[in-house]
Amino acid sequence: MHEPTPPITNANATSAASGPLPSVSATHDWTCPFCPLLCDDIDAHLSDDQSLAAPATQCARLAAALARYDGSDNVCAPSIDGSPVSLEDALEEASAILMQARRPLFGGCGTDIAGARALYELAAGCGATLDSMHGDALSAATLALQDRGAFFTTLSEVRSRADLLVVFGCEPAARHPRFYERIASGTSTQREIRFVCCALDPAADTCAESMLADASPHDVLAFWSAIAEGRKPESLENGSGIATALASLMERIVAARYTAFVIEPAALPQPHAALLIEALHRIVKAINRTNRAGVLTLGGADGALSVNQTVTWLSGFPLRTRVSTPDRPPGTPPLDHDPYRYRTERLLAAREADALLWIASFDPHPLPAALAADTPAIVLGTPALASALASAITSPNTQPRNAKTVFIPVATPGIDSDGHLFRVDASVVVPLHAARHVALPSVASIAAQLVDHLAAGRAARAALTRRPA
Numbered sequence: 345m346h347e348p349t350p351p352i353t354n355a356n357a358t359s360a361a362s363g364p365l366p367s368v369s370a371t372h373d374w375t376c377p378f379c380p381l382l383c384d385d386i387d388a389h390l391s392d393d394q395s396l397a398a399p400a401t402q403c404a405r406l407a408a409a410l411a412r413y414d415g416s417d418n419v420c421a422p423s424i425d426g427s428p429v430s431l432e433d434a435l436e437e438a439s440a441i442l443m444q445a446r447r448p449l450f451g452g453c454g455t456d457i458a459g460a461r462a463l464y465e466l467a468a469g470c471g472a473t474l475d476s477m478h479g480d481a482l483s484a485a486t487l488a489l490q491d492r493g494a495f496f497t498t499l500s501e502v503r504s505r506a507d508l509l510v511v512f513g514c515e516p517a518a519r520h521p522r523f524y525e526r527i528a529s530g531t532s533t534q535r536e537i538r539f540v541c542c543a544l545d546p547a548a549d550t551c552a553e554s555m556l557a558d559a560s561p562h563d564v565l566a567f568w569s570a571i572a573e574g575r576k577p578e579s580l581e582n583g584s585g586i587a588t589a590l591a592s593l594m595e596r597i598v599a600a601r602y603t604a605f606v607i608e609p610a611a612l613p614q615p616h617a618a619l620l621i622e623a624l625h626r627i628v629k630a631i632n633r634t635n636r637a638g639v640l641t642l643g644g645a646d647g648a649l650s651v652n653q654t655v656t657w658l659s660g661f662p663l664r665t666r667v668s669t670p671d672r673p674p675g676t677p678p679l680d681h682d683p684y685r686y687r688t689e690r691l692l693a694a695r696e697a698d699a700l701l702w703i704a705s706f707d708p709h710p711l712p713a714a715l716a717a718d719t720p721a722i723v724l725g726t727p728a729l730a731s732a733l734a735s736a737i738t739s740p741n742t743q744p745r746n747a748k749t750v751f752i753p754v755a756t757p758g759i760d761s762d763g764h765l766f767r768v769d770a771s772v773v774v775p776l777h778a779a780r781h782v783a784l785p786s787v788a789s790i791a792a793q794l795v796d797h798l799a800a801g802r803a804a805r806a807a808l809t810r811r812p813a
């Protein structure tokens with residue numbers, strides 16, 4: 345059930361000392377959009393000042409996210425260079441920026457599937473490049489998939505089949521606080537967890553141990569690949585103990601019914617995380633010759649996974665793709681994907697992007713540090729971003745921006761609007777339902793209005809050039 349219900353228990357609704365307490369309504373089985381686990385078992389409590397809480401759910405990330413929303417979001421106005429303006433004026437200015445730009449960049453891309461579809465159309469209307477604020481982690485996983493393929497598993501499979509979890513180089517609960525709860529819910533499977541190249545995750549249960557916590561992930565995977573292909577540890581051992589420890593882990597994996605490897609590309613050492621992911625998938629491939637194993641990849645928050653999937657099905661390429669306009673110069677490909685060239689930080693630092701459209705509709709991620717003060721920026725952001733942006737524009741500690749900065753507050757999918765997101769394992773699209781009643785436009789509706797403004801601007805320009813002298 346997703347509709348907010350009438351006011352619930354408020355036993356102290358009146359108090360002689362403090363007057364009436366605000367009424368609270370609850371949405372049961374609400375889906376949290378703040379990390380890609382997309383927990384759908386939450387009771388979201390809405391106060392009549394439009395603030396939200398989930399007191400029965402133990403999740404620090406959710407609590408911190410909900411604390412950013414309150415009644416002031418209702419009056420959060422669009423702005424240009426920090427001064428409030430009407431939505432129409434903000435759209436006019438934003439479309440003027442995109443019309444003038446020759447190489448616009450759509451960065452952040454923190455939105456849902458509908459937002460991604462609309463942004464793709466807008467990108468095709470102005471020749472923009474699309475990247476995510478989590479582009480490094482996404483690209484590492486994509487590169488490994490493109491080069492060698494992958495053995496993926498899903499949350500459901502981990503929950504129902506995995507009796508051994510091998511967590512490689514990450515702390516799952518740090519960014520996905522209910523990870524262990526989610527893989528344990530509804531099952532009595534006894535599960536052992538081995539942490540390799542990392543310390544024990546404090547949130548893990550007692551059947552867990554850590555090994556090779558301080559070893560180099562590259563060294564460990566090199567030894568592990570050899571052992572998985574049948575090399576004897578004695579022939580590899582160099583005094584580090586790595587080969588012997590991995591041989592014993594492989595014995596445990598062979599004895600397991602199903603081993604789920606858990607990785608988090610954002611936690612792996614950059615810039616060569618793709619090599620590590622590829623090596624791990626090759627080891628899992630070797631295990632699958634005689635046993636069963638799969639890899640669960642954590643990441644894709646802020647809608648990154650959903651935007652990547654959407655752009656891929658629309659264009660055939662993942663993020664870090666440039667979409668050319670129909671009237672592109674001869675010799676320009678309609679689509680160009682390059683995970684290195686079209687990295688946000690590189691494009692901005694090298695001045696290869698002359699306008700930035702920054703989208704952050706979930707968490708209030710600030711503008712990238714590499715954005716030059718004279719590069720115009722349009723921000724479609726959650727209301728919590730408004731004050732951070734205003735202080736970035738006016739702070740005496742930062743270089744004053746001398747190019748336009750347009751801010752348009754937008755709805756957070758699952759908070760202010762309905763929507764859809766891919767779950768962490770990319771196997772399920774989960775519907776989101778608004779938890780409160782604040783009238784903010786969605787990213788999709790703003791992007792669609794910008795498409796219309798650009799079309800109107802182009803038509804006006806064409807009419808001018810056709811006018812007889």
Ligand code: SF4
Pocket residue numbers: 376377378379380381382383401403404405406520521522523
């Ligand atoms: S674990 Fe993630 S999806 Fe679940 S409640 Fe916490 S932030 Fe939300």
